[in-house]
Amino acid sequence: VPFVPAQPPIPPAPPEAPLTDAAPPKFKAYGFIQTTGVMASSAVETFGKPNMGAISAAGNPVFHSGVENSVRSSFYVAQSRLGVEIRPLDPLLGTLEIDFFDSTKASPTVASLPRLRRAFLESKTGILTLRLGQDWDLVSPLGPLTWNWIQHGFQSGDIGFMRIQALALVKTGYFEHGIAVGLPAANTSELDGAIELVIVPTLALRETFQPSDIFHVVL
Numbered sequence: 001v002p003f004v005p006a007q008p009p010i011p012p013a014p015p016e017a018p019l020t021d022a023a024p025p026k027f028k029a030y031g032f033i034q035t036t037g038v039m040a041s042s043a044v045e046t047f048g049k050p051n052m053g054a055i056s057a058a059g060n061p062v063f064h065s066g067v068e069n070s071v072r073s074s075f076y077v078a079q080s081r082l083g084v085e086i087r088p089l090d091p092l093l094g095t096l097e098i099d100f101f102d103s104t105k106a107s108p109t110v111a112s113l114p115r116l117r118r119a120f121l122e123s124k125t126g127i128l129t130l131r132l133g134q135d136w137d138l139v140s141p142l143g144p145l146t147w148n149w150i151q152h153g154f155q156s157g158d159i160g161f162m163r164i165q166a167l168a169l170v171k172t173g174y175f176e177h178g179i180a181v182g183l184p185a186a187n188t189s190e191l192d193g194a195i196e197l198v199i200v201p202t203l204a205l206r207e208t209f210q211p212s213d214i215f216h217v218v219l
Contacts, residue, residue: 023090024087024090025087026086026087026088027084027085027086027087028084028085029082029083029084029085030081030083030084030085031080031081031082031083032080032081033077033080034077034079034080034081034147034149035075035077036075036076036077036079036147037073037074037075038052038055038073038074038075038076039071039072039073040052040055040071040072040073041071042058042059042068042069042070042071043058043059043060043061043063043064043067043068043069043070043072044057044058044059045057045058045059045060045063046103046151047103047151047154047155048060048103049103049104050063050064051074051103051105051106051107052072052073052074052106053074053076053078053101053102053103053105053106053150054079054101054103054148054150054151054154055148055151056151056154056155057155074106074107075107076107076108076109076112077100077112078099078100078101078102078108078112078150079099079100079101079148079149079150080099080100081097081098081099081117081149082097082098082099083095083096083097083098083117083118084096084097091123091124091125092121092122092123093121093122093123093124094120094121094122095118095119095120095122096118096119097116097117097118097119098114098115098116098117099114099115099117099149099150100112100113100114100115101115101150102115116134117134117162118133118134118135118136118162119133119134120132120133120134120135121133127170127171127172128168128169128170129168129169129170129171130166130167130168131165131166131167131168131169132165132166132167133164133165134162134163134164134165135162135163135165136153136158136160136161136162136163137158137159137160137161137162137163137165137180137182137204138160138163138165138167138178138179138180138182138204138205138206139158139159139160139204139206140153140158140159140160140161160204163180163182163183163202164182164183165180165181165182165183165202165204166180166181166182167179167180167181167182167204168180174209174210174211175207175208175209175210176206176207176208176210177206177207178204178205178206178207178208179203179204179205179206180202180203180204180206181201181202181203181204182201182202182204183195183201183202184198184201184202
């Protein structure tokens with residue numbers, strides 16, 4: 001009978017590590033490239049400018065005199081988006097987002113320039129969210145289904161638009177309560193004006209009923 005050496009016992013498998021939620025990434029980039037072709041059977045406007053960059057209204061005959069009923073078309077990529085989210089330490093989150101839109105340029109091509117959209121710091125703990133910086137106005141919470149990204153929020157059914165503000169949101173059940181103070185408006189001139197010469201900020205309140213993630217009623 002041949003000699004067979006005894007095999008050492010197989011050690012038991014180590015216990016599996018308990019499943020834990022992965023830590024959120026410290027840095028995340030996002031965005032999209034949107035190529036758009038648009039055609040209109042008559043004059044349209046983009047925030048009061050007689051072009052098709054982000055159509056927000058029918059054309060005013062004052063600006064389109066003689067050509068208001070003419071067919072027109074254009075192509076652009078200005079509604080593309082780039083953004084980054086930076087999380088220096090939990091729960092603090094920083095967001096910076098740009099697009100390339102300018103309502104004063106009808107078909108800009110290489111004349112498109114970066115435009116700051118959102119830049120803010122946010123802290124979310126439990127039911128409380130605090131946000132400081134430039135973002136959609138507290139009273140612009142609507143999210144219609146549209147590919148006209150630039151026009152959405154600025155005029156598409158929303159009361160406000162972009163604002164530098166400090167806001168607080170509290171979620172209780174199906175309701176979200178919001179309050180914000182902010183800069184009254186933008187001043188794109190080189191001189192201080194009424195915006196800078198007043199120390200009284202805007203004040204906004206919002207009550208939102210959110211029975212689901214896709215249905216919102218704003219009061």
